[in-house]
Amino acid sequence: MSFEALWESLLPVGRDGASGGYRRFSWTPEDAACRAWFTQTAAERGLRVLTDRNGNLWAWWDPPGALPRESAAGGPAAPARTGAVVTGSHLDSVPDGGAFDGPLGVVSAFAALDLLRERGCLPVRPLGVAAFTEEEGARFGVACLGSRLLAGAIDPGTARALADAAGITLAEAMAVAGHDPEAIGPDDDLLATVGAYVELHIEQGRALADLDAAIGIGEQIWPHGRWRLGFTGRPDHAGTAVLADRHDPMLPFAAAVLAARQAAASHGALATVGKVAAEPGAVNAVSARVTAWLDARGPDEETLQAVVGEVLAAAREAAASHGVELAAEPESATPAVRFDPGLREALASSLAARDIRAPVLPTGAGHDAGVLAARLPTAMLFVRNPTGVSHSPAEHAEPADCAAGVQALAAVLADLACR
Numbered sequence: 457m458s459f460e461a462l463w464e465s466l467l468p469v470g471r472d473g474a475s476g477g478y479r480r481f482s483w484t485p486e487d488a489a490c491r492a493w494f495t496q497t498a499a500e501r502g503l504r505v506l507t508d509r510n511g512n513l514w515a516w517w518d519p520p521g522a523l524p525r526e527s528a529a530g531g532p533a534a535p536a537r538t539g540a541v542v543t544g545s546h547l548d549s550v551p552d553g554g555a556f557d558g559p560l561g562v563v564s565a566f567a568a569l570d571l572l573r574e575r576g577c578l579p580v581r582p583l584g585v586a587a588f589t590e591e592e593g594a595r596f597g598v599a600c601l602g603s604r605l606l607a608g609a610i611d612p613g614t615a616r617a618l619a620d621a622a623g624i625t626l627a628e629a630m631a632v633a634g635h636d637p638e639a640i641g642p643d644d645d646l647l648a649t650v651g652a653y654v655e656l657h658i659e660q661g662r663a664l665a666d667l668d669a670a671i672g673i674g675e676q677i678w679p680h681g682r683w684r685l686g687f688t689g690r691p692d693h694a695g696t697a698v699l700a701d702r703h704d705p706m707l708p709f710a711a712a713v714l715a716a717r718q719a720a721a722s723h724g725a726l727a728t729v730g731k732v733a734a735e736p737g738a739v740n741a742v743s744a745r746v747t748a749w750l751d752a753r754g755p756d757e758e759t760l761q762a763v764v765g766e767v768l769a770a771a772r773e774a775a776a777s778h779g780v781e782l783a784a785e786p787e788s789a790t791p792a793v794r795f796d797p798g799l800r801e802a803l804a805s806s807l808a809a810r811d812i813r814a815p816v817l818p819t820g821a822g823h824d825a826g827v828l829a830a831r832l833p834t835a836m837l838f839v840r841n842p843t844g845v846s847h848s849p850a851e852h853a854e855p856a857d858c859a860a861g862v863q864a865l866a867a868v869l870a871d872l873a874c875r
């Protein structure tokens with residue numbers, strides 16, 4: 457099937473009519489529809505589908521003659537041989553996210569397998585397509601939750617207790633969706649079967665556009681993290697409380713937002729406050745509490761810590777001057793990731809052999825390939841995003857570039873997994 461037809465078949469799922477953006481949050485009906493799409497797409501290709509204990513989806517093209525074996529736990533069949541080559545990405549979205557972030561990698565993976573079949577490729581090792589759960593952390597606050605659980609990078613009990621904005625825990629949400637939350641946790645048997653993971657993703661910047669290249673190869677992921685800043689003041693009447701008497705948590709919050717911008721600019725880093733909640737949220741009242749989330753990323757750990765240190769210092773100083781209490785908690789931290797140099801070289805030579813120009817790029821965005829890099833060789837391919845806009849309905853890749861991405865991925869997979 458063509459990339460376009462596959463793309464069109466997923467496009468309506470979870471799209472919000474008003475914003476045109478996507479709301480594909482894990483363990484919701486929209487997520488179930490994405491999972492059904494994945495399962496059907498895999499089944500149409502005769503691929504063996506399994507959902508791992510953490511809810512990540514896998515579709516396997518086994519080499520001819522290989523018999524799937526049952527896993528020791530009697531769970532779904534694991535691939536018959538080690539050294540599997542896996543590609544894929546994620547299907548969940550941020551609130552009102554774009555169509556490409558995640559799905560481009562999964563759709564391109566199926567399209568690349570179709571190309572390999574058309575060309576008569578015979579895999580000598582299992583070829584897998586994966587879709588990882590809750591990559592964006594949009595519902596439960598921890599990015600790459602599915603791959604973190606798989607790789608043992610988050611405690612299962614901590615993960616089960618994560619709650620969404622409505623107070624529903626991950627455990628409850630998984631149970632409602634028919635998935636056993638007690639089963640979540642590291643899956644070394646599954647990971648041991650995978651020899652390489654190559655994730656194709658839309659670029660979330662415009663470096664490729666500036667370099668006039670359709671395809672790029674990932675070099676490293678900047679270290680990044682999320683911090684929750686809770687400002688607690690004193691609720692009061694907007695019409696009667698005189699300014700001097702107020703303990704308004706909105707003011708140190710505002711100082712923190714400005715400090716984030718200034719610290720990021722002065723260090724060549726990125727810092728963003730994209731989520732904030734004011735309580736009780738009345739127009740005519742001084743807030744009791746303001747909770748804000750800081751997302752910070754930098755080219756190295758030292759720079760990142762310097763940025764966050766400056767933001768927190770400014771927030772503390774402003775909070776003190778307004779008689780407001782500040783509680784700052786790190787919510788997640790992801791160290792710098794350097795993708796496997798050997799696998800990156802393999803990608804570069806596969807593409808060079810087909811005259812596909814692919815510059816090597818760093819990225820400030822986290823990915824499952826970054827989490828999995830701690831456990832196995834991983835690499836990334838990026839597809840040009842003309843405006844660089846991402847996590848927005850305006851996110852876009854041209855059809856010709858998507859096609860180039862499929863060709864590049866197929867070239868890489870052919871060299872890694874086919875005779």
Ligand SMILES: [Zn+2]
Pocket residue numbers: 546557558591657
């Ligand atoms: Zn993504």
